[in-house]
Amino acid sequence: MKEAFISYSRRNKEFVWKLREAFKNANREVWVDWEGIPLTADWRQEIYQGIDESNNMIFVISPDSVASKECGVEVECALKQNKRILPILYLDVDPDAMHPEMRELPQIDFREGTNFEQAFQELLQAIDTNKKGTQEHTRLLVKAWEWEKKGRNSSLLLHGSELTSAEYWLVWSCAKIPFPTALHREYIGMSRQWATRQAKRSIIGVSVALGVSTLLGLVAFWQYQRSQKLYVQAQQEQLIVQSTTSDALFVSQQKFPALLESLEAAKTLQQANWVSRDPQLHSTISTALLQSVYWVNQSNQLDGHTNKVRSVSFSPDGERIASASSDHTIKLWQRDGSLIKTLAGHRDRVREVSFSPDGEMIASASRDGTVNLWTKDGAKLHSINAHDNDIYHVSFSPDSQIIASASQDGTVKLWSREGELLNSLTGHNAPILSVSFSADGQRLASASADQTVKLWTIEGEELQTLTGHQGEVTSVSFSGDGQLIATASQDKTAKLWTIEGEELQTLTGHKDGIWQVTFSPDSQRLATSSKDKTIKLWDREGTLLNTLTGHSSQVFGVDFSPDGQTLASASDDKTVKLWKLDNPLVKTFPRSGRSPSFSPNGELIAIASEMNVTLWSPDGKKLNTLSGHQNWVQSVSFSPDGETIASASDDQTVKLWTKDGKELQTLNGHEGIVWTVQFSPDGKYLASGSRDGTVKLWTPDGELVQTLEGHQDMVLEVRFSPDGQTLASASQDGTVKLWRLDGETRHGASLQTIEGHDAAIGSVSFSPDGQIIATASDDQTVKLWTTEGKLLQTLEGHRDRVYRVTFRPDGQFLATASLDGTVKLWTLDGTEVVTLNGHQAGVEHLSFSSDGKTLASTDKNDTMILWNLEYLDDQLLDHLIVTGCNWAGDYLQTNSPSQDICTTDGSS
Structure with missing residues (x-):
């Protein structure tokens, strides 16, 4: 295998000779056709083989190479094999003269006057990116071609560890360039089928022998x-x-x-x-x-286009989807993904497609300079010769009577449905990439490669210019409620503006340029699509809600369904994907806090959030903030009647609050951070555990009942038994102490010390029947004990310290949270039922709702996840x-x- 196949014009032979010598000095082998072999079938086959057996293609950009028919054939061959193409710029060319697939690839500058050595090192770095994956791509492709050429001989299929390795490569290569080809997938898939068939034959053979x-x-x-x-x-x-x-x-x-x-x-x-x-x-x-x-999030995929999909649009009733592609066609789909019709008529790539708001028409804009109008069923009505240059965007007015087209010629033109030119808006000094009507139809916004957005009246008067982006502005969108404007740029950001043009927020998070931004129908969410292969969802304040991944190349267009529950995306990977935006099984609350606690009726969740306690509804609404602590809050707990909330803080106090946010009491007495607090089952007392190594018992009116001493290090969690007669405390000293609480005044005496873990115990929990005690430790295990301290089970499976353990209210399962970023669910006999993955950091806290159907978990990033466990x-x-x-x-x-x-x- 060679590092690269160099595609070049022989008029640039002197430069390529220098380049090859640099590779030679770096002990890298490249494939170069020096001799100019006559154009025979054998020569062509040799070229194809050279491309197949090279890990990359280096294309030397010059006016001669981009005009060369043979270089074009070589590029097409490399693209067919999904080879990674590394364009290097030797001489300036007109970008429009280049192969379309190469225009958007990053170029390494080797022009005269640049530092050759520095550029060559950049080229080597590009070659070495994902080097193992690229080598495997080539190795497997060569084997697959041999299998294909020899009549798909089964003896040439993969087997054993080589097959397993190829399957792993196939999985991981889905998200990395170079992507696997269809032949890769077929070859590896047939290898697996053959291996499975052979295994079954072996079984059948034994069975036949058994019958005989x-x-x-x-x-x-x-x-x-x-x-x-x-x-x-x-x-x-x-x-x-x-x-x-x-x-x-x-x-x-x-x-x-x-x-x-x-x-x-x-x-x-x-x-x-x-x-x-x-x-x-x-x-x-x-x-x-x-x-x-x-x-x-993805629920469907629409396959059928033969080139990149540039745009996607839902019909107003949500029952149909239109997609526009560089294959010169528009496709009309049913909501379930079945193809209705392919609309042909454009002579070049179709940039944009849009349904009219009344649902009666479809407009498409193309590089051929035309806007085509179609019926909602795909019959062509007429074509508007709108511009002499590429048309990047087309949009209907809210009343469906006016069509706006945005072009490379730097103008926006307004048309009647019959194709009559109504107005032409000029003022930008670069191509216009997007145009949008305001909700009332009285304004337009245009986004341009000149890094600005302009606001216009419907009559064509320029109102204002929005500046602030540092790259081409690729998209502009008005919110449906008429309050906001969103813009997206190749500078990797989106911005939110007031309708008057005041900048409100900058949305950051994409790793590459953004192609489109659009509002949801209710104006509460936005979606952005990017070159980085992702779609991001944001709320209207600019908070990132979710990142949708799955496309294997850049995402050009996005559109919400009319009900706002589904998003469609159009991608360079030739597909349209449909995404369901609300999954009833899981809800994520970014930056919400830690130590969640459900109210007894399940209608509230209290969370420690920096120096406050915040109250949330389970559907994600922030209801109230309880402020008063002077340092971070570590733990919160509801009273059994749900009317009082206790909070423990780094400020060495415990505070009691009404659920409406009124502060009732401050409990002073600890001499260190208070890590944990819990009410007794009857609500008459509460216990707190502190860095000072003590447990304190209090009445809700603030009276200190008793201080329990005995631990040799900080107390990390306290829990009452279901009958309220025993208190358990877990400590950094590696023990759990059980305290007997006697009499009406709940005076405590040490009853039992449980030892057996090899490190600190951060959590303790009683089973609902009070017969089992569970402990979680930094030694990566959870242990189950009798109340007398006899070890019943050791639960092993976490790969890092276990922070928390809690029983489900019905006592049939328990949940554990770990620094390894997972939550695990177990039966009481120690069987691991399932692992909940989804946190991006160590999981520190857990809380079940009283009906056991929902589990709340929080991590070190202060993200809370609510898991629906109704069917556990x-x-x-x-x-x-x-x-x-x-x-x-x-x-x-x-x-x-x-x-x-x-x-x-x-x-x-």
Whole structure:
């Protein structure tokens, strides 16, 4: 394999000779055609082979190379093989003369006057990016071509560890350049099918031998057992591969493919008769499916375009979707992803497509300088020769009577539906990339490559120029309520402005230029699409809500469905993806706080948030803020009647509040940070634990009842037993102490010391029946004990310290939180049921709602996640399969290879 194939014009041979010598001195091999072999079939084949066997293509940009037919053939061959192309600029050229796929690729400057050595080092760095993946791409492609050329001979398929390695590469390469080709996928897929078929044949062979030898008694019985063992082993191996593949896809942000892979594994497991004998595999598959079901956003994918998809638009009734592509076509789809019609008529790439607000028309804008108008069913009405140059954007007025077109010629033109020119807006000194009407139709905004946005009256009077972006402004959008303007730029930011043009917020987070910004129908959310392959969702204050990943290349366009529940995205990867924006199974609250506590009726969640306590509704609304502490709050707890909230703070106090925010009492007495506080079950007392190594008992009116001493280090958590007769305290000293609380005044005496962990114990919890005590430790384990201190179970599985443990209110399960960023759910016999993945930092706190259907967890980033655990029982896998099938139902119906995962009604 060579580092690169160099494509160049022979008129630039002297420069390429210098370049090759630099590679030679760096001990790098490159493929260069020096001789100018006659253009024969053998020569052509040699060129193709050179491209196939090279990890990259270096294209030397010059006027001669971009005009060369042979260089064009070489580029097309490299693109067909998904080779990574590294353009280097030797001589200036007109960008429009370059191959379309190369115009948007970063170029390394080798022009005269630049530092050759510095540029060459930049080229080597580009070559070495994802070097192993690129080498594997080439190696597997060569093997796949050999398999193809030799009639798909099964002896040339992959097997064993080489097959496993190739499958891992295929998973990870979905998000990295160079992307796998269709031949890669087919070759690796056929290899897996062949390996599975061979395993099944082995099983069948044993079974046939079993049938022939049924009269051989013990021999036959032994063969029967062996055949069953082989069958189970083959299924187990297949499920492990599928689970690993799903995990790898999930980690690489390919969450929808991860869902499909885990669904297939789960259905196989569901149908297996040996499932009860392998709880670990059951947990592994359940975890893979659960994380996909919880965190997937994509629900469908529309395939059919043969080139990049530039724009996407929902019809006003939400039942149809139109997509515009560089393949010169518009496609009209049903909401479920089935293709209705392909609209042909443009002579060049289609930049934009838009439904009219009344739903009766579709407008499309093209590089050919025309705006085409179509009926809602795809019949062509007429074509407007709108501009002499590329048209980047087209938009309807709110009453559907005016069409605005934005062009490379620096103008916005307004047209009637019949194609009559109404007005021409001039003022920008560069191409106009986007145009938008205000909600009342009285204003327009235009976004330009000159880094500005201009506001206009409908009559064409220029009102104002918005400045502030540091790059081309690629998109502008008015909010539906008429209050805001959003702009997006190649400077990687989006900005929010008042309707008068005052800048309010700058939205940062994208790693590359932003192509489009658009408001949701209710004006409460925005979506941005970027070159960085992601879509980001924001609230109207500019807070990032979610990042949608799954496209394998830059995302050009986005559009909300009329109900605001679905987002469509158009991408350079030739697909349209549909995303459901609200998943009922999980809710994320960024920067909300830590130590969540549910009110007894489940209608409030109290969270420690810096020096305050904040109250939230479970649907995500911030209701109140309780302020008064002088330092960070560490723990909060509701009283049993839900009327009082206790908070423990670094300021060495405990405060009591009404749920309406009125401060009732401040409890002073600790001589260090107060880490933990909890009410007794009857609400008459509360306990606090501190860095000072003590536990204190208080009455709600602030009276100190008793100080419990005995720990040798700070007390990290306190918990009352369900009957209120015992208090447990967990400490940095590696012990849990049980305190007997006698009499009406609740005086405490040390009852028991539980020891057995190898490090600090950060959490302790009683089972709802009071018979089991669970402890969580920095030694990465959770232990279950009797109230007499006898060890029952040690739960192992976390990969870092375990911060928290709590029982579900029904006592059937317990949840643990760890610095490894996961939450795990267990049965009381120590079986791991499922792992909840989703936090981006160590998980420190947990709290179940009183009905046990919701679990709140918070992490070191102060992100709270609410997990719907309504179906946490022995039928969990069945519930997850049904949920996953319902989520992906449209995709499974319109993509025949996946139909067998679920039945047509979405059930398993």
